[in-house]
Amino acid sequence: MTTNNKPTLFYISDALCGWCFAMGPQIEQLHSAYADKFHFEVLSGGMILGDRVGPMGNMASYIKQALPRLSEITGVKMGEPYFREVLDKGTYLSNSEPPAIALSIFKELHPDQQVPYAKAIQDLQFKEGKDFNQMETYLPLAQEAGLSEEQFGERFADERYRLIAQQEFAQAQAWGIQGFPSMVAQNGDKLYLVTRGYAKFEDLAPALEQVLAQ
Numbered sequence: 001m002t003t004n005n006k007p008t009l010f011y012i013s014d015a016l017c018g019w020c021f022a023m024g025p026q027i028e029q030l031h032s033a034y035a036d037k038f039h040f041e042v043l044s045g046g047m048i049l050g051d052r053v054g055p056m057g058n059m060a061s062y063i064k065q066a067l068p069r070l071s072e073i074t075g076v077k078m079g080e081p082y083f084r085e086v087l088d089k090g091t092y093l094s095n096s097e098p099p100a101i102a103l104s105i106f107k108e109l110h111p112d113q114q115v116p117y118a119k120a121i122q123d124l125q126f127k128e129g130k131d132f133n134q135m136e137t138y139l140p141l142a143q144e145a146g147l148s149e150e151q152f153g154e155r156f157a158d159e160r161y162r163l164i165a166q167q168e169f170a171q172a173q174a175w176g177i178q179g180f181p182s183m184v185a186q187n188g189d190k191l192y193l194v195t196r197g198y199a200k201f202e203d204l205a206p207a208l209e210q211v212l213a214q
Contacts, residue, residue, distance in 0.1 A: 007187035007211060009038040009194070012172050013118055013180055014047035015099030018063065019198045020181045021126045022074035024119040027181075029201045031115040034208055038185070042107065042114040044100035045180045046169030057090025074198065081129025092131060099125075099132045100165035102141075105155045109145050117141065185211040
């Protein structure tokens with residue numbers, strides 16, 4: 001889509017993706033620099049769905065081994081509560097759908113704040129060690145967004161928002177996006193793959209300038 005004559009930049013992320021969490025500062029910088037030139041749309045990628053949903057203990061050791069490299073490359077570190085409450089306990093059920101539902105609710109309320117909300121949701125787990133499967137996890141963000149606990153709870157259980165999340169998963173698949181984070185720009189009827197995987201602002205900005213020049 002092209003909104004208000006501006007091209008659209010789709011940021012395809014997943015709340016459970018550590019590299020997407022690490023990408024947070026870069027996408028925020030990009031949003032600050034290009035919000036006047038692009039309409040920013042955050043899509044939930046659906047990294048862990050269906051048969052892949054399972055206890056964090058199944059992959060905790062792999063994640064722990066990968067985190068030092070992530071921090072070395074990006075300079076981003078996970079909060080101590082994430083290690084203590086999520087990785088070490090190992091009982092947390094990894095499922096990309098609940099945080100995608102929450103994001104779809106916030107996006108509908110404040111479509112111009114999609115990038116900050118995507119990052120704020122990830123902070124709940126990667127900094128604070130919260131459980132994405134619990135509705136209560138999102139209440140601080142819901143209240144900031146202007147929703148009462150009851151209003152947010154009704155939306156979180158509403159099938160409509162689950163379908164919106166599933167449509168986003170399907171869109172990522174239709175584009176052939178298999179790794180997160182990824183970014184796709186749409187200018188007119190043309191699509192451009194801006195990045196597949198983590199990238200820094202200084203590498204992303206030239207790619208966006210090329211899209212604008214088309």
